[in-house]
Amino acid sequence: MAKPTNGYLGVTEPISLSGPTEIDVVRTRELEKFLANAGLYPSNDDAVCREEVLGRLDQVVKTWIKRVSRAKGYNEQFVQEANAKIFTFGSYRLGVHGPGADIDTLCIGPRHATREEDFFIELHNMLAEMPEVAELHPVPDAHVPVMKFKFMGVSIDLLYAKLASLVVPEDLDITQNSILENVDEQTARSLNGCRVTDLILRLVPNIQNFRTTLRCMRYWAKCRCVYSNVSGFLGGINWALLVARICQLYPNALPSMLVSRFFRVFANWRWPNPVMLCQIEDVPSLSHTVWDPRRHFKDRFQHMPIITPAYPAMNSSYNVSTSTLRVMTEEFQRGDEICKAMDENKIDWKTLFEQYPFFESYKHYLEIDIMAENEDDFRQWHGWVESRLRILTLKIEKYTYNMLQVHPYPGDFCDDTKPHSCSFFMGLQRKPRSQSDEGEKLFDMRATVEEFKQVVHTYTMWKPGMEIRISHVKRKDIPRFVFPGGVRPQRPARPVRPARSKPSDAATAVTGKVSGVAIDESSERKQVQVQGLHLDGVANGNYLEASEQVEGSSGIKDTDVFSKEAEDIAIKNLTDGSVPEMELPDEIDELQYLEFQGSGKEQGTGNGTGDAAPNALAPANTAHISTVTAPAPTTVTEPSVADGNNNEDGEMQSQISSETNVSSPLKRKAPEELEELELAPTFHGVNPLAAQNTQRKPLRYV
Template structure:
């Protein structure tokens, strides 16, 4: 097989014995983390896809008959379901959704037949739940669950009168005389197939991609809608590394991924093949001709015609976050090469709510669960206009936003959901000791945009507020309990020193302080199944002094077998973490409306 990609490989070397061992460890880590598909779920997904195919075939015959076509035409009328994304790539795991596209004939319209007639058919089926149409999205989609399996269904309207059962999606001719929404809807299938053609070893690609997807979710950088990267973006980046190291095993591919993209000079594009103009005169990504393409900060180009930038949502703030994560990953991979770190260390969850002093909280409410699901989907799809574009624009890039890709829900409030964004001043920007950012106009612009929702109903409201780290609501933390961390140093007879991070339950600690007792708390040691006993000695408004009583077994690894059980004292900052011990930053103050309804009025 000849060279694959737009450049020659960096290395053709095969795996070493160390690479084989590390790959075995990686595969065990993925299996232990439950990232491989379960047979029962795989069978269910196949059944769901088969059922969906039957439904769209019945749908197209029904609308063909309603439009007055003759009996022979109705009998030949056809539509077909194709998959794309993680399912088609073979990297999906338990509970994953299925990305699908319904390919229909020219007389089956998107606005009326797909989003009305097919929607109504699905709504009447008992196995279909949480049906949510998003016709105004960049790629119009219907989201729903079918027999408990999450499905995203797109629609592609071809110029053909009859859709052949053996339709070849790789041919450019199927794009002839179709609208932009159809081109974008077909792009997923065509790109997925092209990726699998362009990687030198599909199995190694899949294992590396499964890990990188998991890593991105753990580190909070997996979300296209939030301005980070989605599934197809990560697939394209991993595929490019596979091209550059065609004979490398998955462990080496992961290591080289971080090495390459920690040093990548954006906005130089990542491409799996050269961009082709094609014969259909469809627009392709070309910053030389298209001024809008020059604004893209992290271009990752799709390999199928028409070649597009798949990462147009990335902003300067989210690019900064991802670059820092790539650099962290590269450092840990270097430590793994000398056995000072492992796959758990590399994929440790990012502590978002310990990383900033200031946050933006966006709360949304609705009258019922169905309205909340639709309202949340709409607000989330528009959120980047507030956090990634408008704020950066209105503060001239001096205020950076880090969106959390997940939403949270306060169980004590009915039909509620909220999003959070970390805020910080751009490093190197000139500042005063106190800087006031007036973003009222920003919030107003955002609410006007949100207020254009065509399916808005009374009760759909949104509230935007500035929250300090110490006031982050407890419902965002696992189990509704906030944990602080203290790092203690342990000295044994051998005079060796080992750092141990201990999680302290804030509720239990508060209970200790409230009753003014020094009863011992049990706290887990980070990265270990062991625990230590922690007792409160005294406290002030700024810090708590605790005694840590280590169990000897906690510290036996790493040559500390001679450690004698002893009491250790550590200063415990109530809002201080390992990440926030840097030099004190200037205060950030925000001026904004506290409550905004969809129509843009303030309370």
């Protein structure tokens, strides 16, 4: 980790060193009261119980390592000195966990204690014999091998790291890069979570303000349906890194101001400029891959890079797609508008945390139903399918040339009448476009769905009874079990959104259809074009070292004189610059990569926990999964579906059937065989139809 220079934390100077005003103090108290009333803080009894559980677990692993050492023939003196140690990471280590949350833990042992035999067999057997342990479930073939269980009623995720040394000192500092010497990839991935968490706490100016702000942003993200790494949004580590960066930019601000500035900064962030807490360091003596778009081609085309501070630096938000980035950007802009209204005393904190009306926001949805024969099979099947859903989002984006936008719901719904089953949902919406594109209305997703099902069925632990069905559902036909109490709420009157300072910055979605899915021009969600800004990373297409970025002063040093105008100027100076237009790479490479592996805890058997570990770029064990290529749309035998504009919502009467008859799932039409509606604009230049339509403009990535 690069050490702070010039007396400040981060890769640039702070935007403002101003302290809080009386209004900030009052609003912070109101925010803390709101979070407490929402039940986000654990009770004292819960805290005591967790400390007791961790103490008992530490005793268990110390007893375990002595048994292992004795069984391997070491002398008694060595056995008595043998040591293993428990570390925590994630929300518990950051101090933002809530009631009932699990504890992410890491067991670090010496080199003679193996993962395969000693950890997953010997320690597993010890835990299984303890009456305090329940629901013990080892996942040895996951991307990050983990043992899941409940200890005295507290959920535990236990990882294992085998060091290269014979002795594990009690005062071990895992933030030192030397700990990664001569360790295997699984150990490096297991260590990464603890190393990142500890460095985050070292890189923020005020830990208590950081914790309150992070607790607030985590709760907000869950309310607005943008909290889930596995779904393509951001997980716990990602939100922690973003909040930590805002704390660096406003080191003396209270949580109420930090929340407001979080939205102000990231509503205008010019992605894919990276967010970094410190300078990225490379250690030549270690062979781990470090995130660097200058050297690694794939790093140049990630949508929302949020870089981990620990070596090896990597993008913790690799799962973000074009569609999920759009959703999060719009939510950041909504939060910025609300915080500005709060500054004028027009609304309160409750408005910011309103639940996102997912099933009222779109006219069309994909429903993904999965089922299995028993509870164990369903748990494994559920984890695998959930970790693959991002591939469906990417395929839809690719084969519609990003003209169809997807909003995956970060979670599932269960129908009590159907055991061992659940449903996932994705909102569908056509990308806003100009009137010159009025002719393009139809998207055929049947072949895309079939290809995705083939990817899902590469699951090596598949058993009879594990099924997946995908269908198109209109808003009025959403099943009742997704609503609280099974009661469909009445549709409220359409809200009037606050006027924007630049009306040209917003464009409303207009008419389109999706192979039996018609996207009406009355879609509620609006696409907002983000003005080009530059923050903390890429200028003129080149990655900059931190030392280059901090030349000159962009911060406000005078803490006595501070105004909104001065802050805006400081933000503009900090973010001055732009990213040149970049051609999107062929996403077939990324799709093939994802079909081999997911990210974080979702690997292997698919027993993910929702938050991917901050090591998403690390290679996975992919020998057991076959390659599934993803070319252009498939030839289908079903005829096109007629327009259904006469019904209530201007929607179409059809479904994407899971039993679609496809002549060959991987056989493609030649371009000259495709109908007009199956073609869409390319990202550079014009498509074959553009020669006949000179008014059509190519899409560009900005």
